[in-house]
Amino acid sequence: MSHPVLAELWRGDLVESFHRGSFAVLDADGAVVRQAGDIERPVYPRSAVKGLQALPLVASGAAERFGLDDAELALACASHGGEPAHVETAQRMLAKAGLDAAVLECGAHWPSNEAASRALAARGETPHALHNNCSGKHSGFACVGCLMAGDPDAARGFLRGYVEAPHPVMREIGAAIEAATGTRLADAPRTTDGCSIPTFGIPLRALALAFARFGTGIGLAPDHARAAARLRAAVAAQPFMVAGTGRLDTRLMTHFGQRLFCKVGAEGVYCAALPELGLGLALKMDDGNNARAAEVAVVALIESLLPLSQADRATTQPLRDVTLKNWNGRTVGRLAATSLLDVRNVGD
Amino acid sequence: MSHPVLAELWRGDLVESFHRGSFAVLDADGAVVRQAGDIERPVYPRSAVKGLQALPLVASGAAERFGLDDAELALACASHGGEPAHVETAQRMLAKAGLDAAVLECGAHWPSNEAASRALAARGETPHALHNNCSGKHSGFACVGCLMAGDPDAARGFLRGYVEAPHPVMREIGAAIEAATGTRLADAPRTTDGCSIPTFGIPLRALALAFARFGTGIGLAPDHARAAARLRAAVAAQPFMVAGTGRLDTRLMTHFGQRLFCKVGAEGVYCAALPELGLGLALKMDDGNNARAAEVAVVALIESLLPLSQADRATTQPLRDVTLKNWNGRTVGRLAATSLLDVRNVGD
Numbered sequence: 001m002s003h004p005v006l007a008e009l010w011r012g013d014l015v016e017s018f019h020r021g022s023f024a025v026l027d028a029d030g031a032v033v034r035q036a037g038d039i040e041r042p043v044y045p046r047s048a049v050k051g052l053q054a055l056p057l058v059a060s061g062a063a064e065r066f067g068l069d070d071a072e073l074a075l076a077c078a079s080h081g082g083e084p085a086h087v088e089t090a091q092r093m094l095a096k097a098g099l100d101a102a103v104l105e106c107g108a109h110w111p112s113n114e115a116a117s118r119a120l121a122a123r124g125e126t127p128h129a130l131h132n133n134c135s136g137k138h139s140g141f142a143c144v145g146c147l148m149a150g151d152p153d154a155a156r157g158f159l160r161g162y163v164e165a166p167h168p169v170m171r172e173i174g175a176a177i178e179a180a181t182g183t184r185l186a187d188a189p190r191t192t193d194g195c196s197i198p199t200f201g202i203p204l205r206a207l208a209l210a211f212a213r214f215g216t217g218i219g220l221a222p223d224h225a226r227a228a229a230r231l232r233a234a235v236a237a238q239p240f241m242v243a244g245t246g247r248l249d250t251r252l253m254t255h256f257g258q259r260l261f262c263k264v265g266a267e268g269v270y271c272a273a274l275p276e277l278g279l280g281l282a283l284k285m286d287d288g289n290n291a292r293a294a295e296v297a298v299v300a301l302i303e304s305l306l307p308l309s310q311a312d313r314a315t316t317q318p319l320r321d322v323t324l325k326n327w328n329g330r331t332v333g334r335l336a337a338t339s340l341l342d343v344r345n346v347g348d
Numbered sequence: 349m350s351h352p353v354l355a356e357l358w359r360g361d362l363v364e365s366f367h368r369g370s371f372a373v374l375d376a377d378g379a380v381v382r383q384a385g386d387i388e389r390p391v392y393p394r395s396a397v398k399g400l401q402a403l404p405l406v407a408s409g410a411a412e413r414f415g416l417d418d419a420e421l422a423l424a425c426a427s428h429g430g431e432p433a434h435v436e437t438a439q440r441m442l443a444k445a446g447l448d449a450a451v452l453e454c455g456a457h458w459p460s461n462e463a464a465s466r467a468l469a470a471r472g473e474t475p476h477a478l479h480n481n482c483s484g485k486h487s488g489f490a491c492v493g494c495l496m497a498g499d500p501d502a503a504r505g506f507l508r509g510y511v512e513a514p515h516p517v518m519r520e521i522g523a524a525i526e527a528a529t530g531t532r533l534a535d536a537p538r539t540t541d542g543c544s545i546p547t548f549g550i551p552l553r554a555l556a557l558a559f560a561r562f563g564t565g566i567g568l569a570p571d572h573a574r575a576a577a578r579l580r581a582a583v584a585a586q587p588f589m590v591a592g593t594g595r596l597d598t599r600l601m602t603h604f605g606q607r608l609f610c611k612v613g614a615e616g617v618y619c620a621a622l623p624e625l626g627l628g629l630a631l632k633m634d635d636g637n638n639a640r641a642a643e644v645a646v647v648a649l650i651e652s653l654l655p656l657s658q659a660d661r662a663t664t665q666p667l668r669d670v671t672l673k674n675w676n677g678r679t680v681g682r683l684a685a686t687s688l689l690d691v692r693n694v695g696d
Contacts, residue, residue, distance in 0.1 A: 002350040009615070009636060011392060011539045012392075012537055012538060012539030012540075012549070013537050013539075014390060014391075014392065014537045014539070014549050016391070016392055016615050016636065017615050017616065017633075017634060017635055017636030018634055018635065019634075019635050020368075020634075020635075042362060043362075043364070044359060044360075044362065044364055105676070106675065106676075107674065107675025107676035107677075108675060109675050110462075114458075117466075117469075118465075118466075118469035119469075121465075121466035121467075121469040121470050122469050122470050122472060124470060132675060189360055189361050189362045190360060191359045191360030191361075191362070191680060191681070192360075192674060192678055192680045193674070193680075194674045194675055194680070195674070195675065196674060196675070196676050196678060201360070201362050267357070267364050267365050268365065285365075286365060286366055286367075286368075286635075287365055287366065287367050287368075287634075287635035287637055287641070288357060288364065288365030289635055289637065293635070326455065326540060326541070326542045326543070326544060327454065327455025327456060327457050327480060327542055327543065327544070328453070328454075328455035328544050329455075330540055330544060332539060332540045332541075332542070333539070
C-alpha cells in the first residue's frame with residue numbers, strides 16, 4: 001500500500017522531493033472523522049505521547065506533593081531544545097523531589113537548539129543528561145519514583161533501572177498509554193526509544209483516539225482526566241517549555257493556547273488534541289522526516305479541522321507553506337503541505 | 349507512479365520508516381543496464397555533479413597554470429565538512445591564483461563536521477565562505493575565472509556575479525554538464541542551488557550516462573576525457589578532501605581508489621562512475637533523505653554491480669546495513685538497503 005503524498009518541496013518549477021504519510025482523526029468515542037493511508041499498522045509514537053506518559057506524574061499526586069508548577073509540568077511533556085531555561089527547569093523539578101541529574105538514565109546529547117549548543121561548546125563544556133530533549137519527562141519519572149519510594153534517599157536506589165519495562169515507574173507509564181489508547185501493550189511490538197525507555201507499536205487509529213480522550217477527558221479514568229486537563233493547562237501557560245525557540249509545538253501552542261495540544265515524535269510522528277472539537281489526531285510520515293514533512297502536514301491538517309480566524313490563519317499559513325532560502329539568503333524554494341490535507345472531511 | 353522502497357529503518361520487529369527512490373545504471377553508449385522507478389523525470393543533481401562542474405578547471409588549463417595538486421583538485425569536486433584541512437586547501441587554491449576568499453559568492457554556513465563546528469564556536473568565531481561545503485568548487489570556479497581574466501587584479505572584477513547563469517565562468521560549467529549528460533540545458537528546468545549557482549533538472553538516465561562517460565572518457569571531448577581522468581586520479585589520491593571524516597564518499601573511495609568515483613548531492617541524490625565496468629549510476633530518493641536513505645541504497649547498488657573481494661565486502665556491508673544506537677549507546681535498530689538492490693540485473 002502506497003500512502004498519499006502529504007508534503008512537497010518545490011524548487012523552481014519542479015517538485016524536488018516529496019513525503020508520503022498516513023493520518024487518523026478520531027473523536028473520543030472512537031469514530032474516525034478523517035483518515036488517509038493505513039491507520040491500523042502499528043507505529044512507534046516515540047516522543048509524541050509524552051503527554052500521556054506524564055499523566056501518572058499528576059494522577060499519582062507527585063506533581064502536587066513536590067509542588068510542580070506550570071513550567072515544570074510543561075517540561076515533563078517536552079522534547080525541548082536544551083536551552084538554558086529548559087535545563088534549569090529540569091534541574092528544579094529534580095531538586096523539588098530532593099534529587100539531582102545523577103538519577104537520570106536518558107543519556108546525553110548536544111542541545112538541538114543551535115545557539116545553546118554553540119554556547120556550550122564555547123564554554124568548553126560537553127552536554128549532560130539535563131540537555132537531553134527528554135530530561136523533563138525523565139525528571140517527571142524520577143518524581144513519580146520518589147513518591148513511590150517515600151523519600152529521596154530511598155528513591156536513588158529505587159530509581160535504578162527505571163527505564164526498563166518491568167520497573168514500577170515504567171509500568172505506571174505503560175498503564176497510562178494502555179488505558180488512553182485502548183491497546184494491549186503486552187501484545188504490541190516493543191522496542192527501545194532514544195532515551196532508553198520502551199516504545200510500543202500502536203496504530204494511528206488508537207493514538208488519535210488517545211488524544212481525543214486526552215483533550216476531552218472522555219474515556220479516561222477520572223484521575224487521568226483531571227491530570228490531562230492539568231497538563232494541557234500547563235503547556236498552554238508555558239509553551240516555550242514543551243519545545244523551545246522557533247520550534248513548531250511552541251509556536252502553535254503560543255498562538256492557540258488551550259485550543260490545541262500538539263506534540264512531535266521522532267521519525268515523523270505527530271499527535272494532537274483539539275479539545276473544542278473533541279478530536280484527536282495522529283500522523284506518521286513514511287520516511288520519518290519530522291522537521292519539514294510532518295510539520296507542514298500537521299499544520300495543514302489542524303488548519304482543515306479547527307475553525308480559524310484571520311489572525312489564526314496568519315499564524316498557520318507560513319507554517320504549512322514554508323519559504324526556503326539558501327546560504328546567501330536567496331529564496332530557492334518552498335516546502336508545502338499538499339491539497340489532500342485541505343479537504344475538510346473525507347466523507348463529504 | 350510510486351517508486352520502490354530502497355531503504356528501511358528497522359526498530360525492533362517493525363519497519364519504522366522507509367524510503368522510496370529511483371535509479372538508473374547506464375553504460376557510456378547509453379544502454380540502460382539497470383533501472384528502478386521513473387528515470388526520465390528531471391531531478392536536480394545538486395552537488396552530485398561537482399565532478400562534471402570541475403571539468404573546465406582542468407580542461408581550460410587553469411589547474412596546470414596555477415599548479416593545483418591532487419588535494420586541491422579533489423576539493424574542487426567536494427562537498428566537504430569544513431574541517432581545517434578543507435578550509436586551508438580552499439584558501440591555498442585561491443592563493444595560487446593570486447586571490448582570496450573575498451571573491452567567493454557561495455555564502456557561509458557552519459561546518460557540517462561537528463568537531464570542526466564546535467571548535468569554531470569554542471574559539472568564538474563564526475563561519476565564513478571557506479567553511480561552506482562548496483568552497484573548493486567555488487575556488488575552482490575562481491581559478492577558471494582568473495585564467496579567463498588574465499591576472500588576479502582583473503579577475504577580482506571579472507568574477508563579480510560568477511554564480512549567475514550568463515557569466516562566462518558559469519557558461520563553461522553549464523557547457524560541461526550539457527556535453528556530459530547530452531541534455532539541452534536551455535530546455536531544462538532551472539533553479540538556484542544552495543551555493544547560489546544554477547542547478548538544472550536532468551533525468552537520472554542522462555546523469556547515469558554522464559557518469560559512465562566521466563568514468564571512461566567515452567563520449568566526452570578529448571580535453572574533457574583527460575580532465576575526467578585527472579580528477580578521478582586526484583580524488584582517489586586524496587579522498588579525504590572530497591567529503592571528510594567519517595563521510596561515505598571518503599570512506600568508499602579510500603577503500604576502492606580509482607575503482608569508484610561517487611558523489612552525494614543534496615536532497616537524496618547520488619551519482620557514481622564504475623570505470624572498470626564502464627558504467628555510471630544515478631539515484632534519487634523521493635524524500636530527499638541523504639544521510640541515511642541515499643547512502644545505504646547507493647552502497648547496495650555498488651555492491652550489486654562491482655565484483656567484490658571479501659575485504660571489499662567487509663567495507664561495504666556495514667555501510668549498507670547500519671546499526672543504530674541511542675544516546676546511551678544501546679542498539680535500537682538498523683538502517684538497511686532493501687533486497688531489491690541486490691538483484692544483479694533487472695533483466696536477468
